[in-house]
C-alpha cells in the first residue's frame with residue numbers, strides 16, 4: 001500500500017506534471033548533482049576552489065531578491081482567523097487561483113521530493129516536513145538548512161505526520177507569485193519565486209507560520225528568535241532567546257565574539273533565527289533550533305561585525321546575490337576591504353560605483369551551523385536548552401533605551417507586542433520606515449495576532465520558571481545622527497547585565513517603562529563612552545513615549561475586541577506611570 005507521503009507526491013505530480021520525480025536522500029553526492037544542475041542552468045558559478053572550497057554563488061532573478069510579504073497569504077477558513085495583519089484568501093479561492101498556476105508548472109522539469117526534519121534528528125520537539133520543488137538551488141539550500149533526506153524519511157516511516165509544501169519556480173513573474181499557507185490543513189504552496197523565505201519552505205512558511213498555529217493548538221511556542229548561551233566565569237551557561245526583526249543583527253548577536261572574554265564571558269550559538277520552545281519537567285521553557293544552517297544577510301558582515309561567521313563561510317557555503325572578485329571570491333559592502341578592481345556585481349555584470357551596491361543589500365550566505373566556532377556543544381541537545389531570558393529589540397533611532405527589563409511576564413508581553421523597528425532590505429518595500437512588528441512576528445504569525453498575544457499571556461501562566469523579559473536597542477542615535485552605542489562584541493556588556501538581573505543582581509533604576517541599568521550598572525571598563533552618551537542611551541523621554549503610546553494605541557485598534565484585556569490594561573498602566581513620574 002502506498003504511504004501517505006507517496007500519495008501526496010502522486011497527487012502533487014498529477015497537478016504539476018513534471019517529467020520525472022526524484023526522492024532526495026540528502027547525500028553529499030546528491031548535493032554535488034544539484035550544484036551541477038545549478039551550474040548548467042547558468043545562474044550559478046563555482047567560487048575559488050583554493051580559498052572557498054565547495055562554495056558557489058547563485059544569482060537569483062533581479063525581480064526575486066527578498067521575501068514578498070504582499071504576495072504571502074494565510075488561507076484560514078475565516079478572515080478573522082488570519083487577523084488584520086495578514087493577507088487573507090479563502091482556502092478554496094486560493095486553491096483555485098494558485099492551483100491554476102501550479103497546473104503543469106513542472107512540465108519539462110524534475111520534481112525533487114525533499115523530506116526534512118526541523119530540529120535535531122533525535123529530539124521529540126522536532127517535526128518532519130516534505131518539500132516538493134523544481135529548483136535544484138532550493139534542494140541544495142534545504143540540505144544546508146535542515147536535516148534532509150534519508151534521516152527524515154526514516155523518522156517519518158509510514159506516518160502521515162508531516163507538513164507538505166509544494167514549491168515551483170513557475171515563470172518567476174511577480175504577477176504570478178504567491179506564497180500561500182493553509183493553517184487548518186497544515187499545507188504550504190509557493191509559486192513564482194526561487195528566493196529564500198519564499199522558496200525554502202521549511203524556514204518561514206513551516207517553522208514559523210504553520211508552526212505558530214501548531215504551537216498554539218498544542219501549547220508550545222514557535223518564535224522568530226535566536227538562541228544563545230552566555231557563559232559566565234566558572235563555566236555556567238545561561239540561555240537566552242532574542243526576537244529582532246529581519247536583518248537587525250540576530251545572527252551577529254548569536255555568534256558574537258565577546259569583548260569580555262578575558263573576564264570569563266563568552267557567547268555560544270544555538271540558533272540565529274527561529275526557536276521552538278516547550279515547557280520541560282524542570283519547569284523551564286526549553287528551546288531547540290529547528291534549523292541546521294544560517295541563512296544570513298551578507299552586506300555589513302565582516303571581521304569586525306561577525307568574525308565567527310566570516311571564518312565559517314570559507315567552505316561548503318552557498319552565496320546568493322553577492323558580488324564576486326576577479327579571483328572568484330565573494331565580496332559585499334561592509335566585508336572590510338574596499339571594492340577590488342574587476343568586481344562583478346550581483347547581477348553578473350562588471351561593476352563600477354555608478355551602478356549602486358555591488359552586492360544586493362539582501363544578499364545572503366547559506367552555511368552549515370556546525371561550521372561556526374561559536375556553535376554550542378548543546379545545539380543539538382534533544383531536550384533543548386532552558387531559557388532564562390527573552391530579549392525583544394528593534395532598530396530605533398530614538399525612544400527605546402539601550403536596555404530595559406519588564407516588570408513581570410504580562411508587562412513583558414506588552415513590551416513584545418508594542419515592538420517597532422525601522423524596515424530593512426530583507427523584505428520587498430520601503431527601507432527605513434518605522435513599523436510595528438510585535439515579537440518580530442508580524443510577517444510570520446500564521447493566525448490572528450490578537451490571539452497570538454493571548455497565547456503568550458496563557459503560556460506565562462503555565463511556565464513554572466518563566467524567562468524574564470527584556471528589550472534592547474543597539475541603534476539609538478545622538479542629535480547628529482551618530483550611533484551612541486558601539487554594538488557587536490560590546491553588546492555582551494548588556495547581556496551581562498541581563499544575566500545579573502536574571503540572577504537577582506545587577507544595579508537598576510525604575511522608570512515608567514521598566515528597569516534600566518543604574519548609571520553604574522553596566523560593566524563599561526575598557527570602553528570609551530562619555531557619561532553624556534550613557535545617560536542619553538538610558539534616557540526615557542516622556543515626550544517620545546507619549547507619541548509612542550499614541551502609535552501603539554492606533555496599532556492595537558486594528559484588533560478590535562479580540563485584543564486581550566491584559567494588553568489594554570498594560571497600556572493604561574504605562575500611561576499612569578508616566579503621569580505619576582511627570583505630574584502635570
Ligand code: OXD
Pocket residue numbers: 067196197245246247273295426427
Ligand atoms: C530571514 C528573514 O531571512 O527574517 O531570516 O527575512
Ligand code: MN
Pocket residue numbers: 224245246247273
Ligand atoms: Mn528571520
